[in-house]
Amino acid sequence: MGAMKGWEWLARGLVLSVLVGLPLSLWAADRVWNGSARWWIAQIPESGGWQPPTLEVQAGEEIRLRVTSADVVHGLSIPGLGISVTVEPGKVREIRLRPERPGRYRAICTVVCSPRHGEMIAELVVRPPGGGPIPEITAAPDGAFLFQTYCAACHGPQGEGKIGPPLNAAGRVPQMDEATLRAIIRQGRPGTAMPAWGDRLSSEEIEALIRFLRELSQEPSRP
Amino acid sequence: MVVRGMARAFAYPRLELTRCSLLRRLVKHRAFQFMLILPNLAVFVLVLVAAFLGTPVGNRNFAIIFVWIVWWAALIILLIPLAGRIWCAMCPIPAPGEWLQRLAIVTRRPGRPFTLGLSWPRALRNIWLQNGTFLAVALFSALILTRPLATGIVLALFIGLALLLSLLFERRVFCRYVCPVGGFIGLYAMVAPLELRVKDPQVCVTHKEKDCLRGNAEGYPCPWMAYPGNLWRNIDCGLCTECLKACPKENVGIFLRPFGQDLLLARAPGWKGRSLDEAYKAFIMLSCALIYSAVYIGPWGFLKEWANLSDPAGFALYATGFLGVNLIGLPGVFLIAVALARWIARAGIPLRRLFVELAYALVPLGLTGWIAFTLSFVLVNISYAIPLLSDPLGRGWDLLGTASHPWTPYIPELVPLLQLPVLWLGLVVSIGLAFRIAQQNLGDAAKARRALLPIASFMTLIVLLFQRLYLG
Known part of the structure; x- marks a missing residue:
């Protein structure tokens, strides 16, 4: 009977270890592997888009940004920080960055992931070290980077056309005036997959994009 | 070692495995079933944590891969065809309810169990309910089999229901009458070449105390509400080995036998026949x-x-x-x-x-x-x-260096x-x-x-x- 009591206490200890100790061990393992890492989980807009929609960090702080996809292949691009990576479902991609300039940086998806792909937008807010207002970023936008970020998924990396029409010399851009291009970029093309970018790109960004499209459409077509 | 034709119901050759003294000592030990359950309980906890807190991507989540591929394959390809209801003996789902009912994990605690002890309704003493629960789970299988959260919710519901039923009803009514998995395991366990049975039904007829039914200091009364003296088919036995521990006549054993004997059985004492x-x-x-x-x-x-x-x-x-x-x-x-x-x-x-x-x-x-x-x-x-x-939770760990295995x-x-x-x-x-x-x-x-x-x-x-x- 005494031996059985010993077994009973051992069993209780083991059950407690499993019910409490195991979850605690998993938590501890996660602390070791992920520590202070910040997470961005991509899922199609129909399921909620980027989670969380906004990440806040301090300027000058070194960040381990871990990005994963909960559904399909996505791409993460933060044009203002020169970041562009592919995010595969269930795989964790780590990006190390130290944003020095305070501001609001737009993060978008660069892979056409759903019919509402254009809504895959999040924001990385870099706060000034001592607090205070977050300044607007005033650097001149880079049209080539914007094209790769927003347009290349549908129109091809060289503008050669994919699910969207070509935007190189073979396409209709050379025949379009700037007002038409601006209107298409701002309002999209109703009835097609071309989304309206007016509420996501600033006027300066749209102008930079138009300048880049002009250059692209004057170059001889590349295979 | 081969016992032939003990009674009409055992008109097939049987090899008693529990004549091996080591195995007999092992299965008679009160911690035997606990030792089977414990590792599965640990895996079950990991499954629940992964299901609720891990990545929602199915093929990167322990809950989906280990439940619906590893466990399922082991169950259907190995455990059921070779050892019948052995999974029921090691399943962690009813364990917390049973331990609570007994107020003990390993020991045989005397006294009233911690339950209202209601009798299961006569109309439900069959596997119709299990047919229903299985169909309900099977209907949503495309969701449950691919989404960790859905798997977690279903398993949590199972464990919650098992716990609740153990507090309301006597013994393991969840396993016997409700569990959707237990239903088909029981059916296919009738094919298996492993059985727990009495050695000689005649001994049970003359033994008036029926320790296997009432329990004694060595073992609890059969949690599956079966009477081993009339136990002819694997569908009715969860292989918990309580009767083997309780039987003072040493008349219960674990046997190897030809495949599918339970399916050949047409009639037997105390069994109403095919239903x-x-x-x-x-x-x-x-x-x-x-x-x-x-x-x-x-x-x-x-x-x-x-x-x-x-x-x-x-x-x-x-x-x-x-x-x-x-x-x-x-x-x-x-x-x-x-x-x-x-x-x-x-x-x-x-x-x-x-x-x-x-x-x-x-x-x-x-x-x-x-x-x-x-x-x-x-x-x-x-x-x-x-x-x-x-990386069981899909959180980017690499504990054993296999995280990037393609x-x-x-x-x-x-x-x-x-x-x-x-x-x-x-x-x-x-x-x-x-x-x-x-x-x-x-x-x-x-x-x-x-x-x-x-x-x-x-x-x-x-x-x-x-x-x-x-x-x-």
Whole structure:
């Protein structure tokens, strides 16, 4: 009977270890592997888009940004920080960055992931070290980077056309005036997959994009 | 060691494994079942944590891969065919409820159990409820099998229900009458070559104390509410070994026997005979194996979309078809085959009786159908388990250095070569069993042979359907 009591206490200890100790061990393992890492989980807009929609960090702080996809292949691009990576479902991609300039940086998806792909937008807010207002970023936008970020998924990396029409010399851009291009970029093309970018790109960004499209459409077509 | 024909019910050769003193000491030890449950409880906790807190991506989550690929394959390919209800002995789901009921984990605590101790309603003392719970889970399988959260919710519901029922009712009513998994394990366990039985039924007849039923200082009364003296089929026994511990006559043992003996049993003392609820379990399992093969392996992507609830109208159609095939379609076609068999054999036995009796012949075919279906995905997908050993929650860990192990399908080209012999083996065994059952019911071999024609045709048609789905 005494031996059985010993077994009973051992069993209780083991059950407690499993019910409490195991979850605690998993938590501890996660602390070791992920520590202070910040997470961005991509899922199609129909399921909620980027989670969380906004990440806040301090300027000058070194960040381990871990990005994963909960559904399909996505791409993460933060044009203002020169970041562009592919995010595969269930795989964790780590990006190390130290944003020095305070501001609001737009993060978008660069892979056409759903019919509402254009809504895959999040924001990385870099706060000034001592607090205070977050300044607007005033650097001149880079049209080539914007094209790769927003347009290349549908129109091809060289503008050669994919699910969207070509935007190189073979396409209709050379025949379009700037007002038409601006209107298409701002309002999209109703009835097609071309989304309206007016509420996501600033006027300066749209102008930079138009300048880049002009250059692209004057170059001889590349295979 | 071979004990032949102890009584009419054991008219087959048996090899008592528990004559090995080491094994006997082990199974008689009060911690035996706990030692089986504990590792599974640990895995179960990990599954729940992964399901609720891990990545929602199925193939990167421990809950999905280890439950629906590793555990399922082990259960259907190894555990059930070789050891019957052994999983029920080690299942962690009813354990917390049972420990709470006993207020002990290992020891035999005397006194009243911690439960209201209600008796399970007589009308539900069958496996109809298990048929229903299985259909409910199976209907949403496309969700449950791919989404960790859905798997977690279902498993949490199981454990919650088992706990609740153990507080309300006596013993393990969840396992015996409710568990959707226990229902089909019991059915297919009748094929297994392993049984827990009394050595000599005559000893039980003359033993008045019935310690196995009432319990004693060594063991609890049978949690499955079975009386080992009248235990003839694996479907009624959860292999918990309490009776083996309690029996003062040392009259209970674990035996090896030829496959499928329980299915040959026509009548036995204390057993009401083959029944419609179990017959329907055989139909449901066979139908589900066919439907799953069509949905998950067949070329009809829209079926998978419907099953996946991507379109409510599509899912409504799928649900209607799914339940229709399970409850009416397949049993209906089988009923026609049985009516033909009855007419050809000019048998006087009622159609309903013959329908129920012959349905048991579908058990081997159903089991091999499930094994074939499982083979179709286990070898292709088992490699997903390797990175999960290092990163069970899909949180970017690399505990064992295997996190980046790529998906590697193993011998996919050989899968059909494994599936076909399994299916045809099931067909041959089922036809043989149908003949034996027909003979039991129709009296002579000539009638049974005539009756076999439509039944064997039905079975062959099923195998050809499986074959079409697997080979394209």
